Amino acid sequence: MTLVFPxxxxxxxxxxxxxxxxxxxxxxxTKPLIxxxxxxxxxxxxxxxxxxxxxxxxxLTKQGKGEPLGERIIVHGHVLDEDKRPVPxxxxxxxxxxxxxxxxxxxxxxxxxxxxxxxxxxxxxxDKKGYYKFITVKPGAYPxxxxxxxxxxxxxxFSVFGHSFLSRLVTQxxxxxxxxxxxxxxxxxxxxxxxxxxxxxxxxxENTVPDWALAFRFDIVLRGREATPLDTDKH
Amino acid sequence: xxxxTPSQTVGPFFAYGLTPEGRNKWDPNGTYSWKTTVADxxxxxxxxxxxxxxxxxxxxxxxxxxxxxxxxxxxxxAQGRYAHPRDTRALPNATFKGxxxxxxxxxxxxxxxxxKPGAVPGPNGxxxxxxxxxxxxxxxxxxxxxxxxxxSDEAGNASDPILTLVPADRRVTLIANKSxxxxxxxxxxxxxxxxxxxxxxxxx
Numbered sequence: 113m114t115l116v117f118p119x120x121x122x123x124x125x126x127x128x129x130x131x132x133x134x135x136x137x138x139x140x141x142t143k144p145l146i147x148x149x150x151x152x153x154x155x156x157x158x159x160x161x162x163x164x165x166x167x168x169x170x171x172l173t174k175q176g177k178g179e180p181l182g183e184r185i186i187v188h189g190h191v192l193d194e195d196k197r198p199v200p201x202x203x204x205x206x207x208x209x210x211x212x213x214x215x216x217x218x219x220x221x222x223x224x225x226x227x228x229x230x231x232x233x234x235x236x237x238x239d240k241k242g243y244y245k246f247i248t249v250k251p252g253a254y255p256x257x258x259x260x261x262x263x264x265x266x267x268x269x270f271s272v273f274g275h276s277f278l279s280r281l282v283t284q285x286x287x288x289x290x291x292x293x294x295x296x297x298x299x300x301x302x303x304x305x306x307x308x309x310x311x312x313x314x315x316x317x318e319n320t321v322p323d324w325a326l327a328f329r330f331d332i333v334l335r336g337r338e339a340t341p342l343d344t345d346k347h
Numbered sequence: 348x349x350x351x352t353p354s355q356t357v358g359p360f361f362a363y364g365l366t367p368e369g370r371n372k373w374d375p376n377g378t379y380s381w382k383t384t385v386a387d388x389x390x391x392x393x394x395x396x397x398x399x400x401x402x403x404x405x406x407x408x409x410x411x412x413x414x415x416x417x418x419x420x421x422x423x424x425a426q427g428r429y430a431h432p433r434d435t436r437a438l439p440n441a442t443f444k445g446x447x448x449x450x451x452x453x454x455x456x457x458x459x460x461x462x463k464p465g466a467v468p469g470p471n472g473x474x475x476x477x478x479x480x481x482x483x484x485x486x487x488x489x490x491x492x493x494x495x496x497x498x499s500d501e502a503g504n505a506s507d508p509i510l511t512l513v514p515a516d517r518r519v520t521l522i523a524n525k526s527x528x529x530x531x532x533x534x535x536x537x538x539x540x541x542x543x544x545x546x547x548x549x550x551x
Contacts, residue, residue: 119550125354126489133356135487138408142541143517145550148509151469153480153495154551156431157421158446164384175380194351203384207364215360218373219415226375233364233381269358271365276433277421278551282484282491284355301489302353310352333351 114339117150117278121194121335124310126301133297134258150278157277160203162237170236172208172248176229182211182249186319186327187285190242191272194337198242199279204332205235205271206246213252222254247325253292265292265299274334285330286312354490359415361484362450366417369450385419387449389461391442396425396462400533401496401523404455405483408541412455416485420447420459420496427465427477463498463532469508476503476510483538493549496536499524513547520546 128140173179187206191199209215209232212224216231230249238244253263267284274280286299290312293299302308310333319327362369367379368386390398401420405413423429424440445464449457461479469475479496497504499522504510510518523534538546 121351124351130489139487139540141548143545145548146513147550148512149470152467156429156433159431205364207361216363217360218375219359231363277480282357283352307353335351
């Protein structure tokens, strides 16, 4: 199987410069990007094994002396490629605010309490079927300085590795039906609604554990699909 | 029609998840207990090749150092082999992963300790000059930005198949300059997101 990484797939990504999200103005390239072919340097990428993590790194509710406050949830899904085949054995890292919408970070000055039993970092390795699972608490919404009365919708940050350095993805997972969606320039930096909705998890009653935790499903689709005979001709 | 998951910014608060042992101490309680998975030192005890340091600063459009960026580098070993199944040649340095991560400090400084990579195969069998693929993430970047680092003391730069795609007057932004500090080779590689010295970024 030879994977290719068509640049057209990147049309689902936000533009670098999205002035509604003010920080992009001074931090995005102003000159056109130089289009380059994919060489072995791009077609390969870091490989992480189960030795990179601890067995319990995927349970964010077990990192303190006691249980964190908030709504306990399960966040799970599959890492897939563009052909919807599983991407096994890849590192998935997450970080998030606590249930009150506060990050364990000096720069976060939101006057909401820190939770001594919650850091908000987790990681795991996808299994042979590309499946991953985290146990955490639902992050709270929080204000930020982008514009008057700006609030981020509830979200969990994801960092995912794939079959190559071109598949590398940093994204945010949102929760279904968030009333802050229409007002968030980061969420709306993805222009197409269908594309945007792929960042929104779905409520998963089937995997909700009775008397214990709600489940949310979030499948992650990375760049990379099988080469067609046409692609192979080109090389 | 693409159905990939869109990218979103890494935001300002990734440190405790991705670079908990970085230079900036962002933990309000002291030091994060979370252990680093991907460090800025790529060197493994038995790896062969020239040990080098890469240092630089990253600047925004106002020329201010970006204090909340993260850089990731991906490179071959000294023999030009990638630790990845797609590179089917023999892998002499089995423990060298070739991947590193550095969070910037308060003035936008990053650094890596690594091995100088060898030349690697390029398109149509033409070799590529030794280089490192660099990926940049920060608040204000809705998707990662790709660039490449080349080495100032490599004659192969002149015929590198990627570098020669870059307008001649901008190639200098991709060249890390060699100096020697305390007997160790140091390559300085500053990144300018905008301005007269704007670094060349690639669409990959």
